[in-house]
Amino acid sequence: MKEQLKTPELAAVEVDVEGGDLSRSDVILKGALAAGAIYGSAMVSPFVRKALAMSESGDVGILNFALTLEYLEAKFYAEAKSRAKASGELKSLVNLLASDEQQHVEALAATVKKLGGKPVAEPKFNFEYNDTAGFLKLAQTFEDTGVSAYNGAGPMIKSKEVLAAAGGIVQVEARHAAAIRLQNKEEPAPAAFDSPLSEKQVLKAVEPFIV
């Protein structure tokens, strides 16, 4: 089956909790990663939009999902500081990204509290890579997935303030994605639109996950 996956590195990412149940946000994140693994990161956007619509948990639920996604990215870059064997320009980039994602975690947790919600706990992540190239490949996928996830969640957000804040984060994720793609010698902005799928394609692809 693995060779049929569009983004197999996403399928190898583990999201777990010890001695407890996965939160709704953890489940949506697992689904988003699976959707991305099978169909590519563009599919994450419609998946997240549908999943959040069905979970009916409002802005707090959306923010908690974003928080879970940022937990993943923050942990990934914090680990990468010692694991990715980065040097020079890439090392500075890893440090910048680690700092940005950590700030996103803190801002999202604070916003959940401000809205009277409870920030979800951080799940346990496991990332499989052994060298700089493996790190970069996963980083590119995570950043593209993050952009796609925020863009999918955006239209579900009720509060204008929350939407504006999420917009300020997704633009930074897009900037990260471009910078990591440049490191990989890949097109930094591969398409004119960050979620170019038609509604029909979306419905067909999302069906197996949420029906």
Added chain:
Amino acid sequence: MAEIKQLKDPVSRRKFLAVGGSTTAVAAFLAACGDDSGTTTTTSTMGSGGGASETAEFGKGDVGILNYALTLEYLETAFYADVVKSGLFKGADLETIRKFGREEAEHVEALTAAVKQLGGKPAPEPKAEFPLKNAKSVLELAATVENLGAAAYLGQAANIQSPEVLASALAIHSVEGRHAAVLNTLLGESITPDGAFAKPADVKTVLKSVEPFLVE
């Protein structure tokens, strides 16, 4: 100096030009759009239902926001076309500029279609001239334009009424962010000049910044 050759809509351009004084190109442009929108927005069901919005001069509600974005995308498209023609870039940098230019042109097409879908009249293509002295100053201008473009979309996201229009605007917004990061990288500047949270720009700031490039 480089100039846009493809004037597809001479009538609206003349209208635009007729009102324009030397320092009021933007105001004239806005006035022209305002006239147009008054006759076309009655068919739109997506409007915000009145109230003074920042983009009211471009049309009511989402049509106004889309036309504002369309105007900026026209400027970006024209800018990249001129840069390609200038001969200042070769190799990989030229390819990047061509690619970005094509993507901006796709944004123009998508926004034009979206305005029409909402029953509005697409804003006319503004006439613009850009200073193209040397590669470095052009890259600096490109970075300014892209960072501003990304900030402009961010400034409007929360004002958009229709979830479908918002989804499209977000899909463009993040691409502008990607472009901005690449140009910042080429200049040796930070990919995230605002830090971990990108800052929005309001309509007034954005239009003031592009005013020097509009010609009457």
